[in-house]
Amino acid sequence: MIPDLGKYAGPVLSAYGVAIVLLVGLVVVSIWRARKVKAALEWIEGKRNG
Amino acid sequence: MIALLIRDLRLAVRAGGGFGLGLAFFLIVIVLVPFGVGPEAAVLTRIAPGILWVAALLAALLSLDRIFALDFEDGSLALLATSPLPLEGVALVKALAHWITTGLPLTLAAPVLGFLLNLDGPAYPWLLASLALGTPALSMIGAFGAALTVGLRRGGLLLSLLVLPLYVPTLIFGAEVVRRGAEGMPVTTPLLMLAGITVGGFALLPFAAAAALRVNLR
Amino acid sequence: MIALLIRDLRLAVRAGGGFGLGLAFFLIVIVLVPFGVGPEAAVLTRIAPGILWVAALLAALLSLDRIFALDFEDGSLALLATSPLPLEGVALVKALAHWITTGLPLTLAAPVLGFLLNLDGPAYPWLLASLALGTPALSMIGAFGAALTVGLRRGGLLLSLLVLPLYVPTLIFGAEVVRRGAEGMPVTTPLLMLAGITVGGFALLPFAAAAALRVNLR
Amino acid sequence: MLTVTDLACARGGVPVLSGVSFAVPAGGVLILRGPNGVGKTTLLRTLAGLQPALSGTVDFPEDQGAYASHADGVKATLTVTENLTFWAQVHGSRMPDDILATFDLETLRDRMAGTLSAGQKRRLGLARLGVIGRKVLFLDEPTVSLDAFSVRLFADFLRDRHLAQGGLAVIATHIDLGIDAPELDLTPFKAGPQTTGGSDEAFL
Amino acid sequence: MLTVTDLACARGGVPVLSGVSFAVPAGGVLILRGPNGVGKTTLLRTLAGLQPALSGTVDFPEDQGAYASHADGVKATLTVTENLTFWAQVHGSRMPDDILATFDLETLRDRMAGTLSAGQKRRLGLARLGVIGRKVLFLDEPTVSLDAFSVRLFADFLRDRHLAQGGLAVIATHIDLGIDAPELDLTPFKAGPQTTGGSDEAFL
Amino acid sequence: MSIWEYANPKKFMGWTAPLVPWLFGLAGACLIVGLVWGFFLTPDDYKQGSTVKIIYLHVPSALMAINAWFMMLIASLIWLVRRHHVSALAAKAAAPVGVVMTLIALFTGAVWGQPMWGTWWAWDPRLTSFLILFLFYLGYIALWAAIEDPDTAADLTSVLCIVGSVFAVLSRYAVNFWNQGLHQGASLSMDKADHVANVFYIPLLVCIAGFVLLFIALVLLRTRTEIRVRRMSALIARTRPTEVTT
Numbered sequence A: 001m002i003p004d005l006g007k008y009a010g011p012v013l014s015a016y017g018v019a020i021v022l023l024v025g026l027v028v029v030s031i032w033r034a035r036k037v038k039a040a041l042e043w044i045e046g047k048r049n050g
Numbered sequence B, C: 001m002i003a004l005l006i007r008d009l010r011l012a013v014r015a016g017g018g019f020g021l022g023l024a025f026f027l028i029v030i031v032l033v034p035f036g037v038g039p040e041a042a043v044l045t046r047i048a049p050g051i052l053w054v055a056a057l058l059a060a061l062l063s064l065d066r067i068f069a070l071d072f073e074d075g076s077l078a079l080l081a082t083s084p085l086p087l088e089g090v091a092l093v094k095a096l097a098h099w100i101t102t103g104l105p106l107t108l109a110a111p112v113l114g115f116l117l118n119l120d121g122p123a124y125p126w127l128l129a130s131l132a133l134g135t136p137a138l139s140m141i142g143a144f145g146a147a148l149t150v151g152l153r154r155g156g157l158l159l160s161l162l163v164l165p166l167y168v169p170t171l172i173f174g175a176e177v178v179r180r181g182a183e184g185m186p187v188t189t190p191l192l193m194l195a196g197i198t199v200g201g202f203a204l205l206p207f208a209a210a211a212a213l214r215v216n217l218r
Numbered sequence D, E: 001m002l003t004v005t006d007l008a009c010a011r012g013g014v015p016v017l018s019g020v021s022f023a024v025p026a027g028g029v030l031i032l033r034g035p036n037g038v039g040k041t042t043l044l045r046t047l048a049g050l051q052p053a054l055s056g057t058v059d060f061p062e063d064q065g066a067y068a069s070h071a072d073g074v075k076a077t078l079t080v081t082e083n084l085t086f087w088a089q090v091h092g093s094r095m096p097d098d099i100l101a102t103f104d105l106e107t108l109r110d111r112m113a114g115t116l117s118a119g120q121k122r123r124l125g126l127a128r129l130g131v132i133g134r135k136v137l138f139l140d141e142p143t144v145s146l147d148a149f150s151v152r153l154f155a156d157f158l159r160d161r162h163l164a165q166g167g168l169a170v171i172a173t174h175i176d177l178g179i180d181a182p183e184l185d186l187t188p189f190k191a192g193p194q195t196t197g198g199s200d201e202a203f204l
Numbered sequence F: 001m002s003i004w005e006y007a008n009p010k011k012f013m014g015w016t017a018p019l020v021p022w023l024f025g026l027a028g029a030c031l032i033v034g035l036v037w038g039f040f041l042t043p044d045d046y047k048q049g050s051t052v053k054i055i056y057l058h059v060p061s062a063l064m065a066i067n068a069w070f071m072m073l074i075a076s077l078i079w080l081v082r083r084h085h086v087s088a089l090a091a092k093a094a095a096p097v098g099v100v101m102t103l104i105a106l107f108t109g110a111v112w113g114q115p116m117w118g119t120w121w122a123w124d125p126r127l128t129s130f131l132i133l134f135l136f137y138l139g140y141i142a143l144w145a146a147i148e149d150p151d152t153a154a155d156l157t158s159v160l161c162i163v164g165s166v167f168a169v170l171s172r173y174a175v176n177f178w179n180q181g182l183h184q185g186a187s188l189s190m191d192k193a194d195h196v197a198n199v200f201y202i203p204l205l206v207c208i209a210g211f212v213l214l215f216i217a218l219v220l221l222r223t224r225t226e227i228r229v230r231r232m233s234a235l236i237a238r239t240r241p242t243e244v245t246t
Ligand code: HEM
Pocket: F055, F058, F059, F062, F063, F066, F105, F106, F107, F108, F109, F110, F112, F113, F114, F116, F117, F120, F121, F126, F127, F130, F131, F190, F191, F192, F193, F194
């Protein structure tokens, strides 16, 4: 499946690997924090109104 | 404004005022480098212009947080802000005082320290010229950074982080002047650029610094 | 003592506490040197071990005045001195906290910055080892210097002046380890010396620092 | 003449006081009262223009305001005289000859300010007010650390020199200054949770 | 039990007080009086062992002294509770459950100390005294910036908790604390120019 | 209704809510298509071999790293002139995204440089000015983190962003100048994009689109989070001092 990368397999794969890890990491962290903050805010709003 | 300048200079030379310590730091960095790099003369000659400029920059940097922090802590800055002096003028005067207590002695001492690093003979006048032209810019840019971080307790290192990238152009042109001077190449272009940065900085940055001070005094 | 350590670490990571800024300074010095010295890879490779160690030393140095000064100013230090904790323990813990917030991150980041200076391949493990062994000594020696200057307002630069000569042996052996590592020479002797300085420093300097603190609190 | 109309002010982005209105005539004093944390410091800083008001107006002759708090800009490594001369020069005024006597600082005139005791340093900070020639003073706990004698010195200065020359003052204090002046208790003006105008208002 | 015998003390190398003698029994308070600059701060620092005496002796149970002044070691970036817990841990004591209530800090418990008003911060500084479990307190103007209500809180704490448990205190202040205690005016003990013992004595 | 109405935090929360998932979906689709296409279905370059595949990550991330700073500059100006909280918070939200983009560009460039130039890092003008950009990002983020009051932080970081931009341009020029004087330069040229054949070009465009969309989605999401944080602290502040938790 993986195309033959020849002698440059190392650089190419590590570039893809690190870039994807960084991107996915950023997305995951952003979403995780968004969820956390949203929950905390809803809790506070609920307490204020209820 | 003259009164402010005189006061700042007087404070600097009084006990604990820090006069001469920038110079000492400059000296010590220059002395440490051969310990780290090793004593070979050829290598030292090669890196001398760069190291001298980097050391001058670090020495200027280390005393930046004095520019406003002390006056902020004891309330003087708030009082100055409500005084008839324009805050832009205050920023300008304080940068000037910083230069007189740091940049100027550093410039005068640099040729002596050049010997320690085996700097090439023809480079000495250019070392002096580039530092004399460039260190005022370091003080003014630094005053801007100090104004940004004045509200933070011990903003010292944050200040370094903010200011150092702003120092890059000055450093490049300054070191380039000395290097070209050492190799007998023409130095006009980098020297002009250096002058441009200094003039531009003194024309514009006092306004940015005053704006930052106003925000921090709020 | 654990409580003190935890408090110091907590203060460091809170706003304005300065965690990570030592690291940033390290990074920036390493970046600045090529701007000054010029971009030639061969020259950079040659001076990389020395510059890396000098930069690490300067980064440690800049955050030294936080070790005691803040606690002195707000009176905490006087209160700690009259508390059941021995002042020697306080000095030790504070040096430790300084190392955890400065020396440790610096050590971990150094290999990455080695790239920027074109450090030779075989030198990397030795760079790590020498910094891991040497930076604790920098923190402990620095804590002693900070204890000496704690009573002075903005003793920052004076502190540098006092501490830098004390750093010279650590610097020489540390840079030597890396340089020998880069050239494939045996590194045991300088490594042992480095370890000796660290162990000796931690055994003796807390007492000196505590004595200095007592004098300054008077 | 100081006129404050429907002022609201905030600390750390949170409204602290609202609906404060008062007027102080030339030659008058207003004493601010209120328990710790009610917002005296905040109000004085707002009046002096050191922080923006949330709403409402503060009106007094331009360039006549002066603020003084614990941090009174005294430099430890300047002498008493040097400290005062500096502020006089900054304000373009001359230092009155008798100001040192007024605050009983004559014997201390050549001492470094850093070697003064707490009360002596405070007197120096107050003496600055007599030097800068400003008419509208905003004073935050001016008599902290002063002994009874020095409090009287201060009251005399205020009455006989400042107010007599048409100045006015707003003073926050917890003690009795020995000045006959109207008092304003800030407790009723405490901002409720609904006060509008906070910098975070857009987020509510 | 605190006994002071013929004490002389100096500030900046200059003798300030001499011949001070007094004793405070367990459960007792001594209030130091005297005009600004007479040497109250100097005396308290000497008693607490923060600076050496020129001559004379200070005697109280070891490891029982605690000194408190304006600078009360409150960290701006720690919360009120974190500040107090830290000092409790350092002294190996437990934080009493009601100490926050005693100083009316309950609603502020999770606030960063840096965001407190002057008086609130002062209350926090005083609460520290209730946490460290020391018996012999040396307090330098403890009620600066406090309103009348908070001064009473402090007096109650001192009387009902500290003194009642056998503690004692020496307090320098310019105001009336509402505590019934003997006072000592330091004016008569002012060191004359002949007082011996200054660090520069060898040069006279 | 003026266009600025959309910058009111409440309105902003309203109209961005349905947008975010779509943007993430679209960005993900573009990225998967572009990267899979580029990685599996394009031939190797005759000169660079398979390393040419790195272009699909390197170029879009380098583009976005610069554009993120540009966006922050504009948002900062809007904040200083019109004082719309959302623009300040958007600038704050974009900075970490920009850093990650810069890191990706730096890293992919470095591993590409090893086979192409024989070195991980060279002090070439382009690389150098990127490193400086990275430092500006770090300083900007550190300043945000260091200041407690959010409005003060917004003001000061905005001023920093503007002054920093001027100096970034200046350094770019300075670095150019510096390297011409000293460096052989030729081996570092990166003008290959002009010659990139269509086989490489189209997937590259898809990847760029993916990065742009991802950037927008992330900034919106993070801005929403920042708004919520502000709202939270506003609510907590208003309930003071009767009860405070969390
Ligand atoms: C750490 C190393 C590197 C960094 C920081 C870096 C940075 C950059 C930057 C800032 C751009 C400009 C993006 C734009 O504005 O269009 C760029 C584009 C590009 N880079 Fe790199 N680069 C690095 C290494 C490399 C290497 C080793 C190669 C290949 C030999 C390479 C090939 C390219 C190409 C083909 C482009 C797009 C063409 C263009 O815009 O002219 N880069 N890179």
